Amino acid sequence: MTLLLITLIVVIGIAGWFYHHQMLLKERAHLMREAIRNQEFTFRLPVKGLFFGERALQEAFNETGREIGMLLARNEVESWQKLTRVLTHEIMNATTPITSICQAYLEHPNIAGTAYEEGIRTIHDTCWGLSLFVDSYRKLSELQESVLVEIPLQAFLERIRVFYPGLEWQIAIHSSVTLSADENMLRQVLINLIKNACEAGATRIDVRWKEELWVSNNGARIPVEVAREMFIPFFTTKRSGSGIGLSLSRQLMMRQGGDLRLAERAVPGYSVTFILTFSNPFS
Template sequence: MKSSREKLIAFLEEHLSDFLTYWRKHMYIADNDKYIDRVEHNGLSVFQLVKKTLSRHLCLNDIQALAEKIAKERAEANINIGEFVYNTNLGRSLIIRYALKSGLSIEELQPLIDNINGLFDQFLFYAVTKYTELKNAEIQEKNSFISQSHKDRLTLLGQMSSSFVHEFRNPLTAIMGFVQLLKFEHPNLKYLDIIDHELQQLKFRISQFLHISRKEMEEREKEPIFLEQLFQETVSFLYPSFVDGDVDVSTTIDPKARVFAYKDQLKQVFMNILLNSIEAVKEKEKPRHIHIQALSRHEEVLIEISNNGPMIPPETVQAIFEPFFTTKKLGTGIGLYVCKKIIEDHGGQITCTSDERITSFFISLPHEKRNSLPV
């Protein structure tokens, strides 16, 4: 006499064609699925696992092997994992529905249905785990490619920058020298201050390229820097730009705030952020305001440079420190990247926040140690 397990297997095999037809008709599957011709075959393979689990001849390796094979096909076909889970559970519910029509009593069916559910739970676990693993590997590969592309572009930019700087810097230095001579010999000659300022700006832009064209820069020694004095020098240098943009600038700087750093590099960071801020506030009506704040707090110095320009969209805020990212028509996309690199090289951090009222750049730098000052 047949056991309840054998009776259920025979009943399911008898209705297999009806079961597959209904399953195929109601499942989710894209027309462009590259493995569309294997779907029914995979369904039959899962049914064979059901028969094995009912006849107690199934091992975990059989479940894992089939689950990972199908997961690999789903990942290669770039199919949403939700659709796969839905189709699998649709097959589960159909098998249980047919099992309930088999004529077996509830007492006989209950342990068999528990076996079927256990099989599908294990199958989905292995399949989803493998699918996730494959997709994560795919994302990692894409991220590595993007990262390498950035490195390649930076290398190319470095080669171009080095050539550009050598060709351009010598005549620029000569021009700046002759401007200084003219200022000395003709102190009242109009426009010399403007020419000198613009040449200094050009020199500053060139130095930006220098910071990413070499891994090691020939720098002066680090020195104790009082931020109040450094910001005074920076704001004075940019004074023509503030006037030109009709921008009010204010400062709240702790006189005790000082860091141990390369002065030229920090000045470059502050100039870059201030120039960007000036360009931002010029896009709105007056009043246009930029505020600089620096506080000495425990082991670090906190700097905030804020402006009341237009809001930067959240997706842009997340990307502004990436190399070559720019929203300007003629921008290079390296200014804020250089700022981030300089601050991080000094052991600090730089972030940006923006809303409809204010945009702020926050910089934290290690506080200068007392024993670094000359006695």
């Protein structure tokens, strides 16, 4: 009788544990479904407590979500590059002849010193300025190819820190961590992020490695509506901003086979966190 009771208790315990485990798996499925529905592909659900097969499946889902997010971001960037090329081509086609005609009139002796000169010069200068403006945006679609080298991350960041002595830095990266990246491109991305942080009033920078490079600052928070648009070329909330800094930074990361994104939740103690991913990190 005692043996039967013990067996029954064990069976009930196993059944209860099995039911609880299945409910956890069901909750995971729901979370992933909602993430995909909302196009939040950066989800990474923990694998602790799972059987080896379930763990492998969860790791595959986590990795697939990240790859889908990178693919969508890359397609978005390519679409903007194509649009930029079309717009710059059409604008240059329109402004170049206008500038040439205005220049010819300004050099004509019958125009110099007349009431027409000021108006023609205004048209000329406006078209010339627009041409220079458009030419600067060609950088978004004419980036050089990356040259990947092995970069000791801690030493690399220490060299960047020298340029910003007024900031309080926290670099939590082991000296053994190295990356396969383009040194010039990665430097430009990090400088852009630090520059934006300073303009947002940041006084502290935190950089840490968690299979990805997390760069945080304590500047002004980024509103949700801005976060949705911040990587779109020409979008800016600054009066004197060009709107190409973050878009260019993301393209530079993609040129190296990686990505740049804004973390859903900032590192505790900070208001903004950007995450840089790499195709071939070493540590």
